[in-house]
Amino acid sequence: MKTSLTLGGLLLGSAAIFLGQFQATALPGEGDGGTASVGPDVIVGAIPDVARYAPGIYQTVEYASYAFGSTSCNIGTTNLQWQPNPSNLHPTIPQNLYRIKNGAIEQIGLSWCKHGFCALQQTLCGACTPAGAGCPTVLGIGCSDPYTAGLNGTQSDLKGRGPINASTGVFSGTYTDPTAPAALPASLRERVMVARADLDPAQNTGATYYAECAYIHPDDATSGNDNNNASYRKLTVGATWSTTQGYPLTLTGATLQQLPAIFAWQAEFPTSVGVKSYDVAGDGRFVIGYRVTDNGNGTWHYEYAVYNLNSDRAGGSFSIPVPAGVTLSNIGFKAPKYFNGETYTNAPWTVTQADGMVTWSCEPNTNANANALRWSTLYNFRFDANVAPAANLGLANLGIWKAPTTQSPATTIQMGAQVPSTPVPPATPGDYDRDGDVDGADLATLLNSWGSAGGDLDGNGTSDAADLAILLNNWG
Numbered sequence: 001m002k003t004s005l006t007l008g009g010l011l012l013g014s015a016a017i018f019l020g021q022f023q024a025t026a027l028p029g030e031g032d033g034g035t036a037s038v039g040p041d042v043i044v045g046a047i048p049d050v051a052r053y054a055p056g057i058y059q060t061v062e063y064a065s066y067a068f069g070s071t072s073c074n075i076g077t078t079n080l081q082w083q084p085n086p087s088n089l090h091p092t093i094p095q096n097l098y099r100i101k102n103g104a105i106e107q108i109g110l111s112w113c114k115h116g117f118c119a120l121q122q123t124l125c126g127a128c129t130p131a132g133a134g135c136p137t138v139l140g141i142g143c144s145d146p147y148t149a150g151l152n153g154t155q156s157d158l159k160g161r162g163p164i165n166a167s168t169g170v171f172s173g174t175y176t177d178p179t180a181p182a183a184l185p186a187s188l189r190e191r192v193m194v195a196r197a198d199l200d201p202a203q204n205t206g207a208t209y210y211a212e213c214a215y216i217h218p219d220d221a222t223s224g225n226d227n228n229n230a231s232y233r234k235l236t237v238g239a240t241w242s243t244t245q246g247y248p249l250t251l252t253g254a255t256l257q258q259l260p261a262i263f264a265w266q267a268e269f270p271t272s273v274g275v276k277s278y279d280v281a282g283d284g285r286f287v288i289g290y291r292v293t294d295n296g297n298g299t300w301h302y303e304y305a306v307y308n309l310n311s312d313r314a315g316g317s318f319s320i321p322v323p324a325g326v327t328l329s330n331i332g333f334k335a336p337k338y339f340n341g342e343t344y345t346n347a348p349w350t351v352t353q354a355d356g357m358v359t360w361s362c363e364p365n366t367n368a369n370a371n372a373l374r375w376s377t378l379y380n381f382r383f384d385a386n387v388a389p390a391a392n393l394g395l396a397n398l399g400i401w402k403a404p405t406t407q408s409p410a411t412t413i414q415m416g417a418q419v420p421s422t423p424v425p426p427a428t429p430g431d432y433d434r435d436g437d438v439d440g441a442d443l444a445t446l447l448n449s450w451g452s453a454g455g456d457l458d459g460n461g462t463s464d465a466a467d468l469a470i471l472l473n474n475w476g
Contacts, residue, residue: 115159
């Protein structure tokens with residue numbers, strides 16, 4: 001129990017402050033704006049350390065397993081309950097791992113959730129009004145509580161994500177673990193499990209990596225302070241693979257507080273990546289990121305990442321408008337995989353093109369285990385198109401997977417993003433105003449350019465009788 005390692009926790013916490021937590025950078029969140037939030041408000045103040053465990057092979061793929069430390073801060077105006085199981089009044093803590101490679105961000109690992117059970121009263125985020133001595137079951141106003149990576153990687157305290165409603169913060173299940181597949185090595189279970197190939201420096205030249213943690217709590221959600229609960233921090237991957245610990249991961253730089261890791265994509269490509277947040281009324285928040293790049297061969301690559309911060313209803317489809325005449329190729333989908341005994345499928349979403357849209361869809365909610373875009377996960381959607389993006393943002397449609405309720409009736413939300421432009425039809429020689437026909441307005445343009453290069457159609461550098469003949473031959 002945590003009280004049995006309070007001294008060690010204090011020592012580790014102190015070391016972490018000097019090694020990483022002290023560098024934590026507070027950025028404008030989604031609820032506090034730099035001032036104390038009304039009610040309890042728990043955030044990830046720091047991601048101080050990494051634990052690594054024995055690799056293993058599952059379904060012919062070699063994996064490593066990791067855990068990330070997380071230090072919580074209560075930046076609200078009231079105490080935050082931290083009652084241990086079986087009470088529901090404590091935080092649950094997911095951990096995620098992301099990679100940015102070839103200009104795109106992808107989630108490459110996710111853990112089960114650590115369940116909190118008592119809180120030290122420390123001062124990472126400022127002045128602390130302790131809620132008690134030692135490790136009480138309440139986190140005081142302004143106080144912080146460190147959970148080391150070793151603690152967050154302790155399998156007995158890790159439980160599945162499925163019973164947690166991230167919109168309300170409520171854990172509705174029992175504390176009995178789902179049965180993991182027998183073939184899954186014990187060291188990989190429940191922690192952040194990531195394929196060796198996704199970390200191998202030789203296969204990921206130029207890639208960058210980010211750890212993310214979040215705190216989910218019912219009182220925090222009830223107070224409306226649950227949109228700033230995730231924070232992220234950059235890390236590097238060592239060159240040498242260990243048969244007992246996998247690749248070493250080293251945290252670097254500051255913890256970016258109150259922002260999920262999708263914002264790292266924008267930080268790496270500030271002029272080309274857009275990131276926007278959208279709320280489902282009565283439910284939770286999604287964040288979309290988008291980037292379009294010129295392939296240099298007459299096509300453009302469209303990359304979309306959709307992150308579910310805390311929507312219980314989840315995402316079930318994603319659509320981008322495709323104007324007539326646009327040709328798509330290399331249509332793709334990417335999602336992190338579930339392995340730990342939760343019964344969700346890892347089936348890729350299907351793709352269809354109809355009614356001027358390209359749409360990715362998971363199975364309907366009649367299959368409760370469909371691979372919906374659940375909370376604290378990021379899915380990718382991508383394609384190449386033969387046109388550049390439109391000058392103004394278009395509207396992507398995110399379909400909500402779970403059935404609507406009286407409290408949350410929406411079935412779709414629209415999200416601003418870069419989308420393909422409408423192709424410009426090939427110009428008919430003489431159609432100067434590109435309105436689709438050659439008429440008096442075009443003749444006037446030619447005559448006004450007579451003797452200059454302004455109306456030249458045959459490439460001789462002068463608007464003359466030869467150009468007039470071309471225009472008249474295309475009249476109408």
